Amino acid sequence: MAVDTVSSSEQRGTGLMGMLRRSARLRLGLLIFPGLLWLVLFFALPLLVIVLYSVLTPGPRGGVLFTFTLNNYVELFTQDLYVNAYVRSVWIGVVTTLLCLLISYPLALYIVQQSPRWRSVLLFLILIPFWTNFLVRTYAWMLILSNNGILNSLIQAVGLPRQTLLNTTGAVVVGLIYGELPFMVLPIYASLDRFDFTLMEAAADLGANRTRAFLRVMLPLTMPGVAAGSVLVFVPTVGQFVVSDLLGGAKVDMLGNLLQRLFTRSNPPNWPLGSAMALVFMAVLTIGVVLYFRKTAEAEA
């Protein structure tokens, strides 16, 4: 039926269907339109607003005054509070990503070598924590790490003095690793799953010991997974504010925490400074990720 309708209107060459039939461009445009509209409304326009705000003056009770200035950027790059937050965020992001990588690669390698049935079970186990609310899981870490928490009870049980675990950078990193680990494990698992393990035998056959075979063959060939996992972990980590808030107290300020404060908690809120901060943050991440992908693409080539 439908085919008949289309072909008959094509023959007549009239109406919207006829035009669509004839113009590939029009068809393409129609297909792209909803997605494009979405991006413009919810990404491009807000971004423009942020760009605009970042060069305006903060209003007395939040909001903005239409007085153009570059002061916001100057402030970002000169005040220790902000510079430190950038450095700390990137540093925590790098450490978290590296530790995730160190944990995830052997884990993924182990899973991929199991029987197909075991693999699904293990992958399932990795995903299970996601079924619980992230906030609840982070609170659970507070219980584990607090001064009278589970870990400290264990430490004291073996006769060691109580340790300050909560509200440290370490606690934040632990919480971040815990939350981000699956995003590293899964892409690495996917590329190991495609990896032909005969190549490791070939490398051994040609005189490469395990380390060299890994470095020269397995790692380069699973680099796409490592790269994807690293970006998936690094980007959200740098922008985190919940974990650093809950496990770091007010002591471990990351970018996300400052942003949140600038927009909602400080009195008066400073939207222009927050906007400038978000933009610089975006630029740093974009440049970092692009460079990283270039580098790993080179390693692959």
Next chain:
Amino acid sequence: MTDGIAVELRDVVKRFGDVTAVDHVSMPIRDGEFFSMLGPSGCGKTTSLRMIAGFERPTHGEIYLHNKPISNTPPFQRNVNTVFQSYALFPHMTVAQNVGFGLEMKKVARDEIRRRVGEALDMVQLSGYDDRRPRQLSGGQQQRVALARALINRPDVLLLDEPLGALDQKLRKEMQLELKRLQEQVGITFIFVTHDQEEALTMSDRIAVMNAGKVLQVGTPTEIYERPNNRFCADFIGETNFISGKVVEADATGAAVKTADGLVVRGQHVRPIQLGEHVVVSIRPEKARLLPADDANTLPVNARPFPVTVERVAYIGSDTRIEVRLGAQQAFHVWEQNARSTLDRSEYWQQGEQGLLWWPTENALVLTE
């Protein structure tokens, strides 16, 4: 090197769980020979090869490389190289990097590597392909790269695991000859695993026929084909007719076997047999003759041909394959070479025709089951 034995398996057993893949195998492989392990899939040939390479460890027994036990030596310390069934070329490296990988691992100087990679690619006729990636090459070219990558290390022994399996028929034949030529040129011991009997016969100096984890016979291609020493070998290599029955007469070399139909078939035996023993007589289809029913006078005086009926005739170009019925139910295949070029159908056998089937006694082998 002293006694000319390159590799020796001594009473080697390999079990995977409760499956015995290799079952008390012993075989010496001589220096510089082209040695094939031939058998159906699951016969233990690839497992044996993988144990020589070092990818598997024997459950029992020992493997010697030039008289040194190597079971505890990891693969990367054995002077043995492998050409894998799937080639296992490194996809992220160029042809030159692939071929030079072994030398790089041995920390050979760069200039030296470059020179020897050039030589190796020359040897397999792939000069100028240095900077290509494996995926840009055809199957046959990948095969050559795999060969060059292994041979450049000048191994004591080269192991080849069904390397021609993935190639099409024509390329396969070319590579068979090429492999043989290479082996003669470099003089390295080749151990070749295949399930293709023709391949094994064409290339090998000696063949080990394997089945169910055991070595059944080791010999030259001629020995294996002309004097199989058991039923499996006769059946697996080439084609043959089996007539089963009981030994009714036996002397030092010959025997008479009586079938259930009461036919008496004579042949020679390669292993001692006993009266009353159940045996099969194996006669290759090209070693029997089918004669017109009134042609008995052209046979030797004491010949006793069997009267047969032609059941099926298949013309396959180089020869005609005729299936006849011998006695009540015994099917028997005879191949006649189409030596004369003719379109005349009457020159060929017809279905339902009567004939005489005969073979010289020495063409029939009495084998134990």
